[in-house]
Amino acid sequence: MSSIYKTIKELSDLLLHLNNILIVTHERPDGDAIGSSFALQQAFFNLGKKADIYFSDTLPERYLHLSNDQTYVIKPKPGANYKYCIALDCGNYDRLALYDKNIRNRAEMINIDHHPDNELFGLYNFVDSNACATAEIIFDVVTSDTTWKINSPFANFILIGIMLDTGGLRFDNTNAGVLRKTAALIDYGADYLKIIKEMYFAKPLAMMLLETDSCLNHMKSEFDGKFVYIHLSDELLNKYGIQYKETEGIIDNLRTIKGVYIAATITKLNDGYKISLRSNNITYPVNQIAKELSGGGHKLAAGCFVKSGDYLSVEALMLTKVKSLLGY
Template identity: 30%
Template sequence: MLTGIDLAELQPLIGRARRIMISTHVNPDGDGIGSGLGLYHALAGAGKAVVFHMQDPVPAYLRFLPGSDRIRHGQPNQSPQDLLITLDCGDYGRLGSAVGERRLYGHLLNIDHHVSNTAYGDSNVIRVDACAVGEIVFDLLQALNLPVDRDIATCLFTSLVTDTGSFRYSNTDVRALEVAAVLVRAGAEPWAVHAALYESVPPQQLRLAALALAGLRYFAEGRIGLIVVTEAMYAETGTGAEDTEGLIQFPRSVDTVEVAILLRPAGGGAWKASLRSKRHVDVAVIAAQFGGGGHQRAAGCQLNGSLDAAVEQLLRAIQPVLR
């Protein structure tokens, strides 16, 4: 197993691989899909037989990305591949059913920036200092001397934008802005990416937000903000899980709130919890208590049982670490 390897060391591995599959986690987001498509275009341009295959379909808000219509989803892969590259996925199980049996892959390269990554690959590139996996993929393409064209730049720029909250979160550092500048020079258009991500919201998504915001609750003297989405809300508005994208920013934007929580149905009576913090609380540690993970300021986990039980468990874990 290789960890902390120099990206240039991957040249022989990727160079000799003819058939390559790229995948990312279930319920994919802008980082997983943006970095994956950027890598897909680069490897295809280098003459590789490459496929991008994941369990779930591309969310509507990311279908503007060039090549998104080429991403496969659904049935598990059954074709042998020389190399499987997983992106933005901290645990092998979070890939879902898309990858099929591990014996199909000659080598597994795990590229991620989550501190909770379990280093499940044959080779592991885990850079927790990277603002997004798109930043790591950019560096990989530089190490492999692969060109970055307009399509690649757009995909990688979207990865950076979504994981830094449009360069507003604490993971926005000098390096993130330097990479973004290079991608813009290569053809990424910030206004177009912003419009596609944040100014193309369907009416039903706003109706869902209105219902959820009507039930916004606060705990710990306003230091915790909670927003809940239910199956009934989905049914009333004709929406689904992908329409909850961005909802957690509402409680997070409240001046007194340090930790924001979004709870939504996860099927089978379980609840998916998204956690965000501003300054002091490491929500990755909170999520890990429930089998989840993520970053210091953005993490997630799943809780079984009733809604009230899920809320109680989260509050019990968060309140003691609030300053």
């Protein structure tokens, strides 16, 4: 029997009693997935408890400095056995990066997330779609009970999660509470200016050139300019030596264009194409499109995967969906 937790206090009481913990998150982890995972691990460390994090791949370059003391694993030790598995920032079980697809039969699964379409796949579930980031939920937990101890690494990890999911405190999910918590994180020792510098003022030249090339030569515009998208082909990425996992910022740039409501990138992935979608207007919730194509996400940021060997048919499918969402 699975249960749904409604309050931060209940969640905090549950987490405080755990030991022998594995933390997991979605595939191709973003700043919130990474920040909230490291933050929760740090919170357990601060209580003298051990918790491992599993990622299915090495982290994007901008996050590599977070992991210099080998605090996460890519290949778990054979026979690794955890009593609890905490899933962060992931709406459904299939999207979780897991080294053992049967882990939920071997460990008690705790699902903590802020995606509105979360499928409550855990034995224990806490989902708050009003939270701007999963990192905000972890912050709420750790500040809800004085048993938890906060230090500056914890504050930095939370801040990274919040900054990434709010686009640097600029997206619609930024409210007064988020700003107060950001201020509190600085009081707890987060290095705000360092994080801003690393995230927004340290773009590799190759990335700048890729962005320029992709806007100049590969961006397409439809529906009176309300929709723009880029096919981030392997050829284009290879030209600049940039891996797909590093390109999280490109789509966010597209939606800053005046008059654009929806932006997308399409990238080849294994036996199909990954479509990432952004909206800057809740009148056009892109998770609706993602859902119709078996993906998911938030109203303003969502994604899906279409199994197909044919780019043009995937592009056409996406255009049909966007057209109807925009009411054309």
